[in-house]
Every structure is written in C-alpha cells, then in structure tokens.
Amino acid sequence: MIKLLIRQSLLLITSLFILTIFTFSISRFFPSENFNQQLQIQAEHSALENYSRYLSQIFSGQWGNSELRGSDVLQEFLTFFPATMELATLALCFALLCGIPLGITAAKNKNSWQDKLITSSTLVGYSMPIFWWGMLLVLLVSLSWGLTPVASRLGFEYDIIPVTGFMLVDTLISEQPYAVEAFYDALHHLLLPSIVLGTIPLAIFTRVTRSAMIKVLSSDYIRTAKAKGLSDFRIIWLHAMRNALIPILTVVGLQISVLITGTLITETIFSWPGIGKWLLEAVYRRDFVTLHAGLLAISALVIFTNVIVEVLTYYVNPKLRIRE
Amino acid sequence: MIRLNQNNFRAVRCCLFSFTVALLYGCQYQQNTKVKEDVLVYCTEGSPQTFNPQLSTSGTTFDASSRTLYNRLVEFQPGTTYIQPALAQSWEVSSDGKTYTFDLRRDVKFHNNSDFQPSRNFNADDVIFSFERQWDKKHPYHDVSNLSYRYFEAMQLGSLIKNIEKISDYKVRFELTRAESPFLATMAMDFASILSAEYAQQLVSQGQPEKLDTNPIGTGPFQLVRYQPDAYIRYKAHPDYWQEKQRLENLVFAITPDPSLRFARVVAGECDVMANPLPVHIKASNEFSYTKVLQSPGLNIAYLSMNTQKPPFDNDKVRLALNYAINKDAIIQAVYRGTASKAKNPIPPNMWSYDQDTSDFGYEPRKAKQLLEEAGYANGFDMTVWTMSAQRAYNPNAKKMAELIQQDLKDIGIRLKIETFEYGSFLNKVREGRHHSALLGWISDNGDPDNFFTPLLSCAGTLSGTNSSNWCNQEFNRLIEKARSQNQLKNRARQYKKAQAIFKQQSPWVPIAHATQHVIINPRVKNFKITPSGGVYFEGVYLDEEFYRD
Numbered sequence: 001m002i003k004l005l006i007r008q009s010l011l012l013i014t015s016l017f018i019l020t021i022f023t024f025s026i027s028r029f030f031p032s033e034n035f036n037q038q039l040q041i042q043a044e045h046s047a048l049e050n051y052s053r054y055l056s057q058i059f060s061g062q063w064g065n066s067e068l069r070g071s072d073v074l075q076e077f078l079t080f081f082p083a084t085m086e087l088a089t090l091a092l093c094f095a096l097l098c099g100i101p102l103g104i105t106a107a108k109n110k111n112s113w114q115d116k117l118i119t120s121s122t123l124v125g126y127s128m129p130i131f132w133w134g135m136l137l138v139l140l141v142s143l144s145w146g147l148t149p150v151a152s153r154l155g156f157e158y159d160i161i162p163v164t165g166f167m168l169v170d171t172l173i174s175e176q177p178y179a180v181e182a183f184y185d186a187l188h189h190l191l192l193p194s195i196v197l198g199t200i201p202l203a204i205f206t207r208v209t210r211s212a213m214i215k216v217l218s219s220d221y222i223r224t225a226k227a228k229g230l231s232d233f234r235i236i237w238l239h240a241m242r243n244a245l246i247p248i249l250t251v252v253g254l255q256i257s258v259l260i261t262g263t264l265i266t267e268t269i270f271s272w273p274g275i276g277k278w279l280l281e282a283v284y285r286r287d288f289v290t291l292h293a294g295l296l297a298i299s300a301l302v303i304f305t306n307v308i309v310e311v312l313t314y315y316v317n318p319k320l321r322i323r324e
Numbered sequence: 325m326i327r328l329n330q331n332n333f334r335a336v337r338c339c340l341f342s343f344t345v346a347l348l349y350g351c352q353y354q355q356n357t358k359v360k361e362d363v364l365v366y367c368t369e370g371s372p373q374t375f376n377p378q379l380s381t382s383g384t385t386f387d388a389s390s391r392t393l394y395n396r397l398v399e400f401q402p403g404t405t406y407i408q409p410a411l412a413q414s415w416e417v418s419s420d421g422k423t424y425t426f427d428l429r430r431d432v433k434f435h436n437n438s439d440f441q442p443s444r445n446f447n448a449d450d451v452i453f454s455f456e457r458q459w460d461k462k463h464p465y466h467d468v469s470n471l472s473y474r475y476f477e478a479m480q481l482g483s484l485i486k487n488i489e490k491i492s493d494y495k496v497r498f499e500l501t502r503a504e505s506p507f508l509a510t511m512a513m514d515f516a517s518i519l520s521a522e523y524a525q526q527l528v529s530q531g532q533p534e535k536l537d538t539n540p541i542g543t544g545p546f547q548l549v550r551y552q553p554d555a556y557i558r559y560k561a562h563p564d565y566w567q568e569k570q571r572l573e574n575l576v577f578a579i580t581p582d583p584s585l586r587f588a589r590v591v592a593g594e595c596d597v598m599a600n601p602l603p604v605h606i607k608a609s610n611e612f613s614y615t616k617v618l619q620s621p622g623l624n625i626a627y628l629s630m631n632t633q634k635p636p637f638d639n640d641k642v643r644l645a646l647n648y649a650i651n652k653d654a655i656i657q658a659v660y661r662g663t664a665s666k667a668k669n670p671i672p673p674n675m676w677s678y679d680q681d682t683s684d685f686g687y688e689p690r691k692a693k694q695l696l697e698e699a700g701y702a703n704g705f706d707m708t709v710w711t712m713s714a715q716r717a718y719n720p721n722a723k724k725m726a727e728l729i730q731q732d733l734k735d736i737g738i739r740l741k742i743e744t745f746e747y748g749s750f751l752n753k754v755r756e757g758r759h760h761s762a763l764l765g766w767i768s769d770n771g772d773p774d775n776f777f778t779p780l781l782s783c784a785g786t787l788s789g790t791n792s793s794n795w796c797n798q799e800f801n802r803l804i805e806k807a808r809s810q811n812q813l814k815n816r817a818r819q820y821k822k823a824q825a826i827f828k829q830q831s832p833w834v835p836i837a838h839a840t841q842h843v844i845i846n847p848r849v850k851n852f853k854i855t856p857s858g859g860v861y862f863e864g865v866y867l868d869e870e871f872y873r874d
Contacts, residue, residue, distance in 0.1 A: 150592045156365045156576040271580045273555030
C-alpha cells in the first residue's frame, strides 16, 4: 500500500510538472502583454529561465490578477470553486444512486423488456445534447409546472453570508432565523441543475454497471453461490458487487472531467455562479490570466482525482495487491 | 445470515426512500412569500468591472455603482436629460462661462459599515479628491487599481479643467480653459460621482488603497451589503440618505447574462425587473398578466451617412432624393420589429432643443426620381454602403437595414452595393473617410445636444473623423459653436433649432430611426422609470405590498 502511495504521488508530481510545461508553452501564444508581465515572463530571458520564473510564480500562489476585474485569480477560483463542487458532487451522487441500481436491474433481467427499456433510454441520455435537455427541463419543470426555481443557487430573499462557499453548509451554519428554510431552498435550487449535469454520467454508469454485472454474474463463483441457495439480493450486493465495482470506479474517475466540462454548459443554463461561468466569461472577455488559472487549476484537479480513484481501485481490487 | 441480508436491504431501501422524500420535499417547497416582499430583484446582464464609476465606461458597471451607491454634484432629473441639483444645491457660472462655483449641500452623510465609520459629513474635500484622482497624474490615488479614467479623458476634461479650488468647506470652484456650456451636463455623468476622501485616506493608512474601488462608500440611496462575482450584488437602503430613506429596504442585482434566462426568471417571478429584453420577449410578455413592458425612446439615432466629399453626394439634390426614397416605416417594422420611432432630425425627440415642427420628408419615390433627374442622374448611379456586423442598441441589424434600403433605391434607379465589416475595423475605416456611404449610429453620453452636433456634424469633426459625412457648413458650424459657448438653455435651444433647419435643407444624412428602450417588470414594482441615457435607477422605486403574484 505504501509503495503504491509513493508511486502514485510520484506520478502526480510528474504529471503536474508536465502540466506546467504545457500551460507555460501555450501561454507563450497568448496575445497578452499583461499576462506575461504578471507571470514574470520576459522576452529577453531564455525559455528555461522564463519557465523557472513561471514555476516560482505558480508555486508561490502568484497566479496574477484578472485582466477584467483586477482581483487575484487564485482567490477568484477559490470563491467560484465550491459552487461547482457542490453541483458536481450532487450530480455524481444522483448519477451513482440511480445508475448502479438501474444497471443491476438491467443485468439481472438480461434481454427482458426492462433491460431493453433501460439500455435504450441510456443511449438516449448519453447522446442527448445537454444544453437542449437543460432548457427542456427548465421549460417543463420550472416554467410550466412551477415546481423548481429557474436559476441561481438560492432565493434572493435569503441573505446568507458565504463562509465555506458550499450553500448547503452555509445555510445551515447561518444564524439567520430562516436558516433551515434557506437550506431547503438551496436544495430545491440544486435539484434541476444536478439532474441535468448528472444525466450523461448516469447513462454511462448504468451501461457500465450492466455490462460489468453481466460478466460477473456469469462467473463460476456466482453459480456456486446460487447453487448454495443464497438470495438474489445477497448474491448481487455482497458477492457480485465488489467485483463489478472495479470497472465502475475506473469510469467514475474518467467521468470527473466529463462533469467539469458539463458544468460549463449547466452553469450557463442555470446561471450558476461557478467555475464554468467564470471561465466562459473569461473567454468572452479575452481575460488570459483567468483562462490560464482556470486551465491550470482544473487540469490539476482532474489529475488529482484520477490519482485518488486509482488508489481506491487498488484498495477495492485485491488482484492488483497480490501482483506486487 | 438471512436476517442480516434483510437488514441490509432495508438499509438500502431506507436510503433510497429518504432520497426520494428529500427530492419530493424539495419539489413541493414553495417560496416564502413573506420574506420576499421587501426584496426587489433586478436581473442584470453582467458583473460590474468595479464599484468605482470613474474607472469604467460600461453601463452595467454604472447601474451597479454610480446609479445606486453614489451621487454627483448635479444629476439628471429622473427620466429626462434636464439637470437638477444634487450634492451641489446651487451653482454659479461666471459671465465668460469659464468659472463654475458650486455651493455644496450640507448634512450629506456617507455610508457607514463595519470597515468605515465616517467622522464627518460630505464636503468640498470629497469633491476635490474625486476629480483630482482622475485629473492629476501625480495624485497618490491616480495609479491605484491599474485601470484608466476613460470617460474623463474622452470628455477632454484633462485639458478643459484649468484649476479646481476649495473656497470653503462647502464651496468648490472649477476654472476652465475655455467656455463650455455642456460642462454642467458632463458633471452629471456617471464618472463624475463623488467618493469619500476620508475613506480613501483611511485605506491608504491601512495599506490597501484599492479597496476604495471594490468596497465602495458613497452618499447614494443604497449601500453595498455583499457582492458575489457572477452571482449577485446585494444592497440595502442607506438609512441616512440626504433625501429621504428609500421605501425599498433590500435591492438585489441577479447577474444573468443569458437574455432567455432573464426572461424566464421574470416570467417565473424570480426577477422583478429585467434588463435588455430582446424584441421576441417584448412580444411574448404581452401575453402574461404578471409581466409589464415599459418603454421609452432612447437617446440615440441610426442614420445613413453620405460622404459629401464624394460624387454624387456632393450634390444637394441627390442627398434629398435619397431622403425621399427610403421607406423608414418598413425598416422600423422589419429591423426593429416596431420598437423604434422614425427619425427626422439629427437628435432624438426626447432631447431638449429638438425641433418638433420640422416635417419629415416622407416616402415619395416619385419625387426622389424627379430630384435625381434634376441633378442629372436620370439613369441613377452606383453607390456602396458600409455596414457593421455587430448588433448595437440603436441598430439591431444593420445588414438587414442595408438590404431594405437597397430595394428602395432600386426603385429610383440607384444600384446599391453592401459591404459589411466587423465593428472595430468598420469604425476605423469610416474614421479614415474612405466610405461612399455608411450606416451609422450614436448614443448620447450626457444628454446634451452638443454631444451630437459637435462630433457628428461640425467642421472640426471632419478633421477628427467623427463627422462621417465630411459635411462642413459654415453657417451651421457658427450656430453650434455659438450654442456651445452660451449658458442660457433657451438661447442655446434657439441656435440648435436653426442649425436643425440647415441640416434638413442640406441633408448630409438620411436620419432613420431612434430605437426605443425596453424593460420588462413585474407589476408590483412601482415608480420605476427608464432613463433616456439607458441606465437603471432604483431611487424612489418601491414594491406594492398589496400585490403579489399568486
């Protein structure tokens, strides 16, 4: 285990270095004087010298000030990040909580009408343009039926001081008399965006769970378990699940980047004040300092979560442990 | 074993059940109408660049800063372009028009929050600080925040102001290098907002001077409570406002860049006021009882400018012929979808000195053809028109407008070729004067007619490139220069009316339309007025407590 951790952290560090080389080299093409100035890149120095200056800026947390607002971009990233994190986490929960049971149902009743229904609807969910789907849901659920709010994180009647940036937490720790009400309101606001963002991952998780489950259920040890007369529930959740979880976990790791790109669109649809909207605005306004910071932070985040998933997979999968 | 299995199952079922219940509870949870009654939500189109209006040129920033948080020495009367006293209760102009002395209002209190507790009321020091920061390049605050003072520079105040002097605590004198009557209107512009010198000083001693521009302290009707970039700006009424405290206790700007989403929010009742609706939204909102469309003519104009230096536009009759040949009604229907009014003068009708009595040329192709014959172009001629691809407040679709004009001119034998450019290069090329004709427009900065006449039609404008028709009429020029140096509104208006008569007679442009501004509001919002210069003011606005949707 320790060996793995060392290996993974070395991998993490190397990946991050490669990432900085990448961001450094593409930043040379930014047509922004301001950007180079802020990150201490000077034309008269050699590329190597500039790179080391750039690295020291990055590691000391001096990522520059937004060309648009003049505020520190790293600070800005940290203020917008919790909103995205909250949305992405809920979307992931939604996708996992619905996707895995759906996949299992499909696998258990392979080739039945349930299976066909589930597989075909996942295909629809997977290929549906998220923008269209989001708009459709807003039109139906929010505007026609009036069930959910149209946009933003919280009703403006509640004045909640952002402490952690996570609205569900901030509302609960708030000292306002309407704290609990505000919490439900925040949950209410999260509902539609997380369903929209979670739709594609949901489709993928369902399909992966189904195929993994079918494979595991046909293996010998399951047949033995069935022969011993164990209940379906016990077979699936206690015996088959653990083995089926390995491919699912790998896919979850891969879905992190899908979720992050999905937030770009979802946040625009729901006017969600997160990283996606922040970056999109930077693109419109050609704010290269912000773009660079967003690129660096998001890539680092994706690398980091993939390493965590890798470690988790190792923990779940005994085969990997034995091989060492 | 079996028991464990059932327990497990129960646990999973329990989890799923509570998740579903949470979802359903969320669904059924209705907005608390009681809390909502004292919050007005304005759906704005973007985040402000800063909270200091001196540093910006964007209307969105002004809405969030100068129009809510600050006051100016003089201000525009709500909904008009007339000047009224604000932080200056009166002013005197010297007979040569070069010295302005402002008598400042007493007992004006600045906002008070946990960062700053003002020890004194507003006085001359604040006025001097606010202008010297922009004017004096050596002022310790001049380079704070790394942004430029674009409006101050664009209005050429740097060269216009000779000296700013504090005479007493409540008297400030501005000395100018030349007589300039629009100076007062300039002082009502957003960049002339008054900031607190005491707060600035306190921030310098705390070593964080840039907070002046991000954590604003002003004298305005509202004070800032909290700003979450790209999400919302929350204000509350300024308790010691020098007029009376606002009836509206809480004001929130919900930052919603997507126009369709803004419309959805106003329909759903999440927003009370919606900025910049599209023509589609205006049409749709008439179908709902809980949205109301407010409209007011904007201080703008869209026009076809003919380059009088190039034949055949050096011929008065040809220019007149074009004025008769273009069907403005059709353009207003097709391009503006009815959200504009026909133009006949170079300034909009809601601007003082507008000549109501001039008659428009009207759409008379036969007369146009006759004029062309008289000018010696019986077989018509070839012309090109330049348009821009960008959508502007005064012209939602310049290309379409050009196509309609093309059809109209075909009827009198003129063969029109359309060339479209990207906005920036379009402006540069027109400035160089290489166009034959161009579809242009203008939005007022300060509501003063001079802001139209001098840049767009003066002889000086032909040199700087802002006079796109290159039309230099000595008599016209004399009139607007005279008006510029006079102080009496009545006298100035007389000069401008005479100038408009010359404009009509010579017709260097085909004035086409004045685009109307629209705002969609919830009917519970009372006393909301659209300002002609395009800004949104919430001073005096309140919510009808009797009214609530559902």
